[in-house]
Amino acid sequence: MSKILIRGAKVLGGEPQDVLIDGDTIAGVGTGLSADGAEVVQADGKVLLPGLVDLHTHLREPGREDSETVLTGTRAAASGGYTAVFAMANTFPVADTAGVVEQVWRLGQQHGYCDVQPIGAVTVGLEGSKLAELGAMHESAAGVTVFSDDGKCVHDAVIMRRALEYVKAFGGVVAQHAQEPRLTEGAEMNEGVVSAELGLGGWPAVAEESIIARDVLLADHVGSRVHICHLSTAGSVEIVRWAKSRGIDVTAEVTPHHLLLTDELVRTYNPIYKVNPPLRTERDVLALREALADGTIDIVATDHAPHPHEDKDCEWAAAAMGMVGLETALSVVQETMVDTGLLTWAGVADRMSFTPARIGQATGHGRPVSAGEPANLTLVDTAYRGLVDPAGFASRSRNTPYEGRELPGRVTHTWLRGKATLVDGKLT
Template sequence: MLGGEPQDVLIDGEVVEAVGTGLSADGAEVVEADGKVLLPGLVDLHTHLREPGREDSETVLTGTRAAACGGYTAVFAMANTFPVADTAGVVEQVYRLGQEHGYCDVQPIGAVTVGLEGKKLAELGAMHESAAGVTVFSDDGKCVDDAVIMRRALEYVKAFGGVVAQHAQEPRLTEGAQMNEGVVSAELGLGGWPAVAEESIIARDVLLAEHVGSRVHICHLSTAGSVEIVRWAKSRGIDVTAEVTPHHLLLTDELVRTYNPVYKVNPPLRTERDVMALREALADGTIDIVATDHAPHPHEDKDCEWAAAAMGMVGLETALSVVQQTMVETGLLDWAGVADRMSVKPALIGRAAGHGRPVSAGEPANLTLVDTAYRGAVDPAGFASRSRNTPYEGRELPGRVTHTWLRGKATLVDGKLA
């Protein structure tokens, strides 16, 4: 369990029947979990499944299989597909594909603007009223940089309790940018991506959210300055939440010295100072959740020169291990804190019904079992994801998800897909 004395958990059908000591049930399948940690199933508020349109990178099937391997029982699929998920028809297609495959629940995220072009609001109401019941909207991959459009989106989603998830990147400040702007970019002669390009958008959007009285969520926050803006906004009572990726909790821009495009990501890897600030903010609750920004790419889009390479990293199958190393083993979070940041709060922000619930009698049996004592080198050849663009290849990471259950049905057993 998350702490205290070891306990038994009895699953009956789709729910947790009982939690306690000395439980027994005739004919029940027994999973020995001595020394392991049982968490509520993880929820990822920021996943790229690529289907429809880029099935060479990922599909709903392969992406949800990767999610199950990482301990996830629900993922939110970003809208930057081909066609863009800016209509009820497209979000319903993604939603139904998730239902068909069954490795985890898939909740589509709707685009804020038509075609992610930032010019005209997409069909926000129609997507919300569709079978997919969309509540989170984002142009992720692009920033909603027009303040008027952003205000209108915040006003629109307020009517049904939705949230706009902003990719904070002022485009005029990042033209030609290849990595974090700083000492390393100057030495390498690569175009710099200044922290202010992120921070200025966050500052604007929290003020817009305050003015409108709506919810705004900040995607993949990456700088110490952004942390301070969000902390200030929360102190004023502004309804803002924020996420950090596992890679921004561990990796720094020093890795770009290798010119290995696997380290090219949006937003870019930042400095050690930023990494430490992000960890502290996740620990104290300024940053609400960990989200993977799982961004699969085919081999040819990464195995090329730095300037031509696509931005992004896969992350579903390594996220929990990185969080264990950066947050648990450093003493910044206990396992209850991990459950809060990777299950409870993401489910609350995204309104994922049945997920992020405590491991207790009567709750849906969405569960993840973790062998925290395990240590091993990351081998992307064994990934369930269709893509292999991980920055952790060969790196030793702690922890391994051994079992995942979705509403009582095992999707992962002894580290293998069911």
């Protein structure tokens, strides 16, 4: 088994230390470490984090391999510092059976750039009318513990209650895309001043907030776990904060783009900014940052949503919703949370590794950087600043809102169980 000595890394942003990897395990952390025959990586003060974990990724395979595949998506993940991703169920066919989730899981095992944990659909075909095979997916080789109809809301309260009751039996969690469908018919962007001026259909904040309020009450009634996907409004923050104060078992995520971008960008009519939930106001953005800092929002999740060129390079009304995010997430978090003083790098490790791994029960991930732990690690050059160039993305799609924008930070190395998947910014 190979040995790797990472010399002079700021572990979780602390004082420089050496980290010795022996095979698939961290063998030691300290100063002045040495190992005969070890490959030496000079960190030179770069920040060493546990491998990142994304609880919300769209890999598109099976069915939309023109957008992304498990191979290209996991290569993008490794480029962004991720060692594990949770793959959403809105594939073709939908991941609502043991057979489909096992297919996605085995593809992840085969390609090896990061671990892939499938998310199972809550309802058959994402249609919201009949529970999918939750137990069979959990008992399959994929061992599904997270279930979501993301892309669609489980809008029927009875179905949502049944799902929460079902997953409680094996400690699972329902991840809700909070969107009341009747309040968002024809919606194209955030409902507010900008939508009124542009004459575009509005997606009101209450469409998200009303579902979150209902679901935290249902979770409390059932005694089960609910997770809120891509929370986007100041009002949603207050509901989650209230629920946590009551001891309700709710967790929530925010995307990098909702931490940085606002609905003012829609004035360009550039479909790259069309996303669901939509970009909100500056007030919402600031509330989301504060909530992530104080722990009301538990994690950052990318909602990596790749689309082929033809689905985005068209008129606004016809364009698909979504943005790629795996390769830029850490840079956006550094820009919005670390460089602003709202989070330390230890806080980033919590929000982007420890806690998402705990919520999703990702075995071997989100572990401390200490001796005896799996060597799932990422090394970040936090002093770097550069322009985002999607031509260099590992993802099959290029629909990033950050093209040409200067962002800080660059992942230089990623290790999955001691095996380098990214070296000096290049995939192995």
